[in-house]
Amino acid sequence: MDLDHEMKRRRTFAVIAHPDAGKTTLTEKLLLFGGAIHVAGAVKSNKIRKTATSDFMEIEKQRGISVATSVMGFEYHDAKINILDTPGHQDFAEDTYRTLTAVDSVIVVIDAAKGVETQTLKLMEVCRMRKTPVIVFVNKLDRIGQDPFDLMDELEQQLRIHVRPMTWPIGNGPAFKGVYNFYDKNLQLFTTKDKQTVGESVQIDIQSNELDKQIGEFAGKLREDLELVHAIYPPFDRDEYLAGRQAPVFFGSALNNFGVRELLDCFVDIAPAPKRFDAEERIINPGEPKMSGFIFKIHANMDPNHRDRIAFLRICSGEFRRNTNYLHVRSGKSLKFSNPTSFMADKKSIVDEAYPGDIVGIYDTGNFKIGDTLTEGEPIHFKGIPSFSPELFRYVENADPIRYKQLAKGLEQLTDEGVAQLFVNRANGRKVIGTVGALQFDVIQYRLEHEYGASCTYRPMQLYKACWIESDNKVQLEDFRRRKWQFMATDKEGRDVFMAESSYALSASQEKFPDIRFHFTSEF
Numbered sequence: 001m002d003l004d005h006e007m008k009r010r011r012t013f014a015v016i017a018h019p020d021a022g023k024t025t026l027t028e029k030l031l032l033f034g035g036a037i038h039v040a041g042a043v044k045s046n047k048i049r050k051t052a053t054s055d056f057m058e059i060e061k062q063r064g065i066s067v068a069t070s071v072m073g074f075e076y077h078d079a080k081i082n083i084l085d086t087p088g089h090q091d092f093a094e095d096t097y098r099t100l101t102a103v104d105s106v107i108v109v110i111d112a113a114k115g116v117e118t119q120t121l122k123l124m125e126v127c128r129m130r131k132t133p134v135i136v137f138v139n140k141l142d143r144i145g146q147d148p149f150d151l152m153d154e155l156e157q158q159l160r161i162h163v164r165p166m167t168w169p170i171g172n173g174p175a176f177k178g179v180y181n182f183y184d185k186n187l188q189l190f191t192t193k194d195k196q197t198v199g200e201s202v203q204i205d206i207q208s209n210e211l212d213k214q215i216g217e218f219a220g221k222l223r224e225d226l227e228l229v230h231a232i233y234p235p236f237d238r239d240e241y242l243a244g245r246q247a248p249v250f251f252g253s254a255l256n257n258f259g260v261r262e263l264l265d266c267f268v269d270i271a272p273a274p275k276r277f278d279a280e281e282r283i284i285n286p287g288e289p290k291m292s293g294f295i296f297k298i299h300a301n302m303d304p305n306h307r308d309r310i311a312f313l314r315i316c317s318g319e320f321r322r323n324t325n326y327l328h329v330r331s332g333k334s335l336k337f338s339n340p341t342s343f344m345a346d347k348k349s350i351v352d353e354a355y356p357g358d359i360v361g362i363y364d365t366g367n368f369k370i371g372d373t374l375t376e377g378e379p380i381h382f383k384g385i386p387s388f389s390p391e392l393f394r395y396v397e398n399a400d401p402i403r404y405k406q407l408a409k410g411l412e413q414l415t416d417e418g419v420a421q422l423f424v425n426r427a428n429g430r431k432v433i434g435t436v437g438a439l440q441f442d443v444i445q446y447r448l449e450h451e452y453g454a455s456c457t458y459r460p461m462q463l464y465k466a467c468w469i470e471s472d473n474k475v476q477l478e479d480f481r482r483r484k485w486q487f488m489a490t491d492k493e494g495r496d497v498f499m500a501e502s503s504y505a506l507s508a509s510q511e512k513f514p515d516i517r518f519h520f521t522s523e524f
């Protein structure tokens with residue numbers, strides 16, 4: 001197959017949102033429009049139920065189910081679309097951050113009534129850091145929501161990105177009439193036929209009487225609004241969007257199938273094809289003939305009869321083939337995969353070949369670690385698969401002295417999978433587990449026992465943040481290490497980590513040691 005053609009038609013993205021904004025519903029509707037599923041409800045199993053927030057086993061089970069919907073590929077017009085799912089539960093935010101390293105763009109879903117919420121802010125920070133192109137979908141227009149101009153202000157200020165409406169809502173809540181589409185210059189009417197919501201499309205000159213006929217008393221307000229929109233917001237500029245500086249905004253209602261097709265049609269037109277990736281050694285272009293890719297996610301099999309894990313490989317360049325030897329750069333081993341898997345909405349299938357932008361699931365018996373690279377022989381290391389500074393910490397202790405080895409292996413593998421981060425305190429040699437969410441501590445304890453036959457206990461520790469430190473000023477760095485010796489730790493890669501007890505201790509250190517750089521992600 002033609003690599004260039006296959007690569008250019010790929011659109012690999014993630015839908016991100018604060019829980020409840022409508023991510024699952026929108027994803028499902030995109031799949032319905034793409035013909036990848038035929039009934040609504042097919043991806044619901046993917047969702048971690050809010051009622052089960054304290055029951056981590058339930059969550060793990062649902063995460064197990066969600067392997068199948070981790071990546072949803074489908075064909076739409078001439079494009080091959082890959083949607084990467086991100087866990088809704090905030091305790092798994094780090095999974096989401098890592099997934100964002102494997103996409104070329106994102107769609108952010110915002111609840112029209114609630115506006116920008118905390119989780120959206122955090123996720124957008126990651127997108128901004130990586131200059132990921134962003135499209136915003138303002139959802140739930142069928143409910144009473146905020147004034148669209150206020151909402152646009154809020155998006156611009158909070159998400160720190162320029163916005164450009166691509167559609168504009170006419171009324172909202174019970175009086176929601178539809179949207180005006182700037183992109184296609186038509187009116188999309190929100191009507192209901194046989195209890196099905198339909199978006200009837202009408203080509204219209206907004207100055208004509210036809211507009212008054214169609215939307216009655218809303219016509220005057222729409223004309224005013226559109227004039228204002230043109231006056232306030234610069235036109236859509238694809239280069240600005242691709243650079244992550246301007247976000248096109250759509251309005252709709254995912255539940256009612258409204259505005260989703262417009263979003264998808266525009267998305268395939270404007271969203272980027274697979275991007276270039278930075279490796280430590282050089283830049284990797286997607287059109288290069290030789291295969292390269294990296295592991296961004298590892299998923300343990302929850303079925304105790306099958307201990308294997310699935311590692312998710314993002315193809316960055318070249319053509320990936322089944323039963324072909326690839327270099328696993330970290331170990332130097334040559335690996336071959338007989339049943340690499342691709343994922344559709346509710347089914348998996350073996351793939352013979354995959355292209356840049358595609359995600360391949362590889363059955364793994366313990367070879368892989370997040371961030372690992374596979375190539376056709378070149379020893380490259382992809383940059384930017386970050387670990388984030390954890391927020392919760394506990395000392396981990398062995399509860400069964402004769403199973404010390406099992407505990408060490410379990411901790412090693414679970415942290416390779418990215419469930420949590422492991423540090424060793426230099427002063428006392430004790431192991432510290434750092435996580436982003438509290439649930440992970442339970443997950444680790446449970447999995448150590450059931451998968452490795454090891455048991456552990458936790459001891460509380462007073463810690464505000466762990467951050468990676470470095471400096472070109474060797475004298476100052478050495479001085480810092482000496483003075484802060486009881487707060488210094490090492491991560492799994494042997495890097496220096498400062499464990500600040502309080503925000504005061506951190507800012508005081510930053511002030512006192514100006515030549516030291518304190519990093520809150522491991523990517524620097």
Ligand code: G4P
Nearest residue numbers: 017018019020021022023024025088139140253254255256
């Ligand atoms: P999430 O994945 O972002 O957490 O959100 P999800 O799609 O599950 O949507 C959260 C809730 O919002 C769901 O209701 C869903 O039906 C509803 N919803 C999504 N889009 C719209 C919309 O356009 N309009 C309205 N009015 N509601 C919308 P739920 O009652 O929590 O769940 P369910 O019982 O419907 O599954």
